Amino acid sequence: MTAPYHPSDREKVVAKLPTDLRKDLKVRAAELGVDIQDAVTEGVTAWRRAKSRPQVDTTGGSSFATYLPAGLYGKLKDTCKDRKLSYNQGLAQSIHLWLDSHPSPRPQPPRESGARRVIMGNQKGGVGKTATSAGVAQALAEMGKRTLLIDFDPQGHLTRQLGYQMLDIDSPSLAKHMLGEARGDIRDLLVPIKGGDFEGRLHLLPACKDAFLLDAKLATSRSVRIKETALERALEPLAHEFDYIVVDCPPSLGYAMDTALYYSRTRDGEEAGQSGIVVVVLAEDSSADAYDMLLEQIEDLAEDMSITISQLGFVVNMYDSRKGYVATSSLDEWHQIGDPAVLAVIPELKEQREAVRVKQPLLAYEPDCEQAIALRTIARRISE
Numbered sequence: 320m321t322a323p324y325h326p327s328d329r330e331k332v333v334a335k336l337p338t339d340l341r342k343d344l345k346v347r348a349a350e351l352g353v354d355i356q357d358a359v360t361e362g363v364t365a366w367r368r369a370k371s372r373p374q375v376d377t378t379g380g381s382s383f384a385t386y387l388p389a390g391l392y393g394k395l396k397d398t399c400k401d402r403k404l405s406y407n408q409g410l411a412q413s414i415h416l417w418l419d420s421h422p423s424p425r426p427q428p429p430r431e432s433g434a435r436r437v438i439m440g441n442q443k444g445g446v447g448k449t450a451t452s453a454g455v456a457q458a459l460a461e462m463g464k465r466t467l468l469i470d471f472d473p474q475g476h477l478t479r480q481l482g483y484q485m486l487d488i489d490s491p492s493l494a495k496h497m498l499g500e501a502r503g504d505i506r507d508l509l510v511p512i513k514g515g516d517f518e519g520r521l522h523l524l525p526a527c528k529d530a531f532l533l534d535a536k537l538a539t540s541r542s543v544r545i546k547e548t549a550l551e552r553a554l555e556p557l558a559h560e561f562d563y564i565v566v567d568c569p570p571s572l573g574y575a576m577d578t579a580l581y582y583s584r585t586r587d588g589e590e591a592g593q594s595g596i597v598v599v600v601l602a603e604d605s606s607a608d609a610y611d612m613l614l615e616q617i618e619d620l621a622e623d624m625s626i627t628i629s630q631l632g633f634v635v636n637m638y639d640s641r642k643g644y645v646a647t648s649s650l651d652e653w654h655q656i657g658d659p660a661v662l663a664v665i666p667e668l669k670e671q672r673e674a675v676r677v678k679q680p681l682l683a684y685e686p687d688c689e690q691a692i693a694l695r696t697i698a699r700r701i702s703e
């Protein structure tokens with residue numbers, strides 16, 4: 320649909336915008352059959368009326384041009400001055416607002432290969448795997464996807480941060496299902512996560528302390544290949560009940576991680592990049608060393624099992640450029656890897672810790688905060 324417009328009614332606006340934002344705008348406008356200039360017009364109009372919005376990272380932008388109704392750009396500039404923002408920032412926030420209020424209408428055909436599997440990994444603790452798993456799952460569910468979050472860390476941070484109890488050590492659990500020691504249906508372990516715009520589409524499989532023994536038990540298991548395939552077999556009954564299964568991995572490189580990596584492999588009938596691992600890292604040297612070890616494990620497993628494991632991207636978390644050269648040069652290095660790409664750079668933000676404190680999902684607690692928006696960007700990019 321091309322909006323009827325006369326050049327005389329419109330004025331050309333040129334700005335610098337992040338490449339991803341331009342791409343998202345282009346794709347979404349095409350999906351909805353909306354002209355880009357109309358989308359931007361709506362975004363700017365809504366943004367001027369909205370209360371202040373989170374900052375958008377506009378570094379590394381490139382030139383973007385569109386046509387706005389005569390006079391609107393002047394009004395945008397006035398609002399930017401009032402809010403003490405650059406014009407590029409005002410326009411970027413306007414486009415973000417439009418994207419958030421115009422979700423993708425893409426139909427979701429039933430998938431023969433079952434739910435897409437996204438695992439969040441890094442054997443370093445405290446880098447943000449749990450926060451990213453939770454937030455990305457909430458964002459996917461907001462986008463209309465039926466999403467299951469799996470707490471695969473025996474410490475159960477994800478379970479407890481969302482306000483749930485860990486499963487009792489003697490009750491059925493994911494680990495018991497993996498080891499063939501559980502009776503009953505794994506579906507009975509799921510609990511709905513309430514609140515926010517994702518309600519009704521998001522479930523959690525809580526952790527149980529018995530997972531501390533998983534590595535040792537998998538190591539001594541006599542069945543051929545049980546080590547690698549245990550997670551997949553345990554979760555098989557859920558494959559067609561969800562569009563996405565997001566696994567919050569433990570901070571280790573043991574057998575539990577192998578089984579998660581195997582689960583994220585590209586299945587027959589699935590394109591590469593539909594399922595895979597997201598690596599959550601910090602902008603510091605020890606994260607680069609940790610990634611090298613994880614990469615080696617991914618490559619060894621892929622070779623041993625003749626499978627393909629896609630790396631969906633990095634999330635550079637808790638980034639603080641004030642930490643100086645170590646942070647900025649390390650961020651450059653993550654960018655330079657190129658493939659996988661950096662999906663998002665998330666600053667150190669207070670809302671994440673506050674949400675954990677009150678045991679609420681971040682996207683319900685503070686849906687418009689900068690981190691929530693970054694998590695939606697990650698969800699959008701991995702679901703492309």
Ligand SMILES: Nc1ncnc2c1ncn2[C@@H]1O[C@H](COP(=O)(O)OP(=O)(O)O)[C@@H](O)[C@H]1O
Pocket residue numbers: 443444445446447448449450451476570636637638665666667668669671672675690
């Ligand atoms: N971007 C962020 N800003 C501020 N705090 C964060 C951010 N990401 C994670 N956190 C907090 O840092 C701590 C460690 O994060 P977590 O997700 O538990 O890491 P991991 O799962 O890798 O061990 C948690 O308290 C979490 O709420």
Ligand SMILES: [Mg+2]
Pocket residue numbers: 445448449450472476477567
């Ligand atoms: Mg964790």
